[in-house]
Amino acid sequence: MEKNLEEIFQAKIDREEKIEPKDWMPDAYRKTLVRQISQHAHSEIIGMLPEGNWITRAPTLRRKVALMAKVQDEAGHGLYLYSAAETLGVDRVELFEQLNSGKAKYSSIFNYPTLSWADIGSVGWLVDGAAIMNQVPLCRCSYGPYARAMVRVCKEESFHQRQGFEILLNLSKGSQAQKDMLQESVNRWWWPAMMMFGPADGDSPNTQQSMKWKIKRFTNDDLRQKFVDVAYEQAKVLNVTLPDPDIKWNEERGHYDYGVINWDEFWNVVKGNGPCNKERLAARNKAWDEGQWVREAALAHAEKRANRKSKKVA
Amino acid sequence: MNEWPLWEIFIRSKNGLSHKHVGSLHATDEEMAMQNARDVYTRRSEGISIWVVESKHISASDPDEGESLFDPANDKVYRHPTFYNLPDELKHM
Numbered sequence: 001m002e003k004n005l006e007e008i009f010q011a012k013i014d015r016e017e018k019i020e021p022k023d024w025m026p027d028a029y030r031k032t033l034v035r036q037i038s039q040h041a042h043s044e045i046i047g048m049l050p051e052g053n054w055i056t057r058a059p060t061l062r063r064k065v066a067l068m069a070k071v072q073d074e075a076g077h078g079l080y081l082y083s084a085a086e087t088l089g090v091d092r093v094e095l096f097e098q099l100n101s102g103k104a105k106y107s108s109i110f111n112y113p114t115l116s117w118a119d120i121g122s123v124g125w126l127v128d129g130a131a132i133m134n135q136v137p138l139c140r141c142s143y144g145p146y147a148r149a150m151v152r153v154c155k156e157e158s159f160h161q162r163q164g165f166e167i168l169l170n171l172s173k174g175s176q177a178q179k180d181m182l183q184e185s186v187n188r189w190w191w192p193a194m195m196m197f198g199p200a201d202g203d204s205p206n207t208q209q210s211m212k213w214k215i216k217r218f219t220n221d222d223l224r225q226k227f228v229d230v231a232y233e234q235a236k237v238l239n240v241t242l243p244d245p246d247i248k249w250n251e252e253r254g255h256y257d258y259g260v261i262n263w264d265e266f267w268n269v270v271k272g273n274g275p276c277n278k279e280r281l282a283a284r285n286k287a288w289d290e291g292q293w294v295r296e297a298a299l300a301h302a303e304k305r306a307n308r309k310s311k312k313v314a
Numbered sequence: 315m316n317e318w319p320l321w322e323i324f325i326r327s328k329n330g331l332s333h334k335h336v337g338s339l340h341a342t343d344e345e346m347a348m349q350n351a352r353d354v355y356t357r358r359s360e361g362i363s364i365w366v367v368e369s370k371h372i373s374a375s376d377p378d379e380g381e382s383l384f385d386p387a388n389d390k391v392y393r394h395p396t397f398y399n400l401p402d403e404l405k406h407m
Contacts, residue, residue: 020377022377072357076357079354080354083337083338086320091317092317148337149337295318302342306343
């Protein structure tokens with residue numbers, strides 16, 4: 001019986017039919033999705049921290065309103081994604097607890113600090129650029145609620161990348177100090193952005209199953225290659241060099257070759273030893289703990305009002 | 315912890331169109347659900363009207379019963395205009 005259900009399920013996926021919350025699905029499919037969607041949601045929420053760091057110091061009002069809108073979008077993206085995860089039968093509080101306790105992962109890129117204003121530009125250009133590469137194929141993910149959430153996310157992300165690029169473009173036309181700040185920032189963000197696509201295909205054991213289920217549409221290395229090809233051209237517009245001496249056009253492949261990624265650094269940050277892992281988790285826990293009385297008071301207030309209403313009716 | 319209830323959000327993008335489900339959110343009551351829906355789902359003028367419904371009030375059909383619910387419609391082709399044979403010279407019908 002179980003076997004038969006799995007065959008029907010896979011046949012549906014092969015026909016490009018979407019899976020909806022109440023449809024039968026294999027446990028492993030559900031588990032994979034809960035893990036992936038909640039990690040994605042956590043990344044949006046943690047992602048607000050490095051950018052929030054610069055809101056009060058944005059150089060103009062125009063930059064400040066844009067940055068605030070971007071951070072607000074990220075909160076929104078986290079909420080779309082948590083609600084997609086909840087359709088699979090998990091509680092939101094349970095997901096928050098996994099994040100706060102350090103049990104759940106989020107994208108390691110947010111464990112790097114935003115040290116200069118140029119970093120806000122680099123986060124938009126490189127980090128959001130890499131995120132968009134990852135996210136666009138997810139709009140066609142086999143799980144309906146996730147795919148629909150991603151359509152909204154992707155629509156909103158494109159402003160994020162453009163505002164980042166514009167920040168960098170302005171710096172590239174500025175004083176020598178501004179140009180130096182731009183190059184220094186790109187030097188720091190390039191490799192962590194390259195790592196955002198995850199381990200090389202040979203070291204990513206779950207990729208094949210995820211592709212069979214059409215949760216993933218491209219492998220990590222395919223997406224990373226797309227990113228390099230696009231970013232290299234964009235870097236020319238900014239007059240910056242990417243900190244990889246091995247990047248060069250490969251006529252035969254029709255792609256840019258690139259250097260070796262430092263996977264020791266990648267795994268070290270995943271394990272919790274990046275520059276800001278502790279700081280990020282501490283900030284989330286502080287916000288959660290200090291919000292406790294607000295959550296309780298809002299619930300008590302709603303109950304009081306509901307009681308008053310029902311008394312009136314009686 | 316006592317979790318805030320879940321609400322389903324429906325948005326009318328403009329007059330003339332029906333409300334469409336866009337997602338869900340948590341809120342303590344309908345007023346907060348409405349305010350949160352505005353912030354979460356209409357940051358870029360996606361709507362002019364919002365419905366919020368507490369999720370527990372929605373009854374959904376069971377996908378396993380899909381056959382008995384929807385198959386009876388499959389063999390009733392005579393409910394469609396193309397079932398009827400009419401001459402080509404008959405225009406506009």
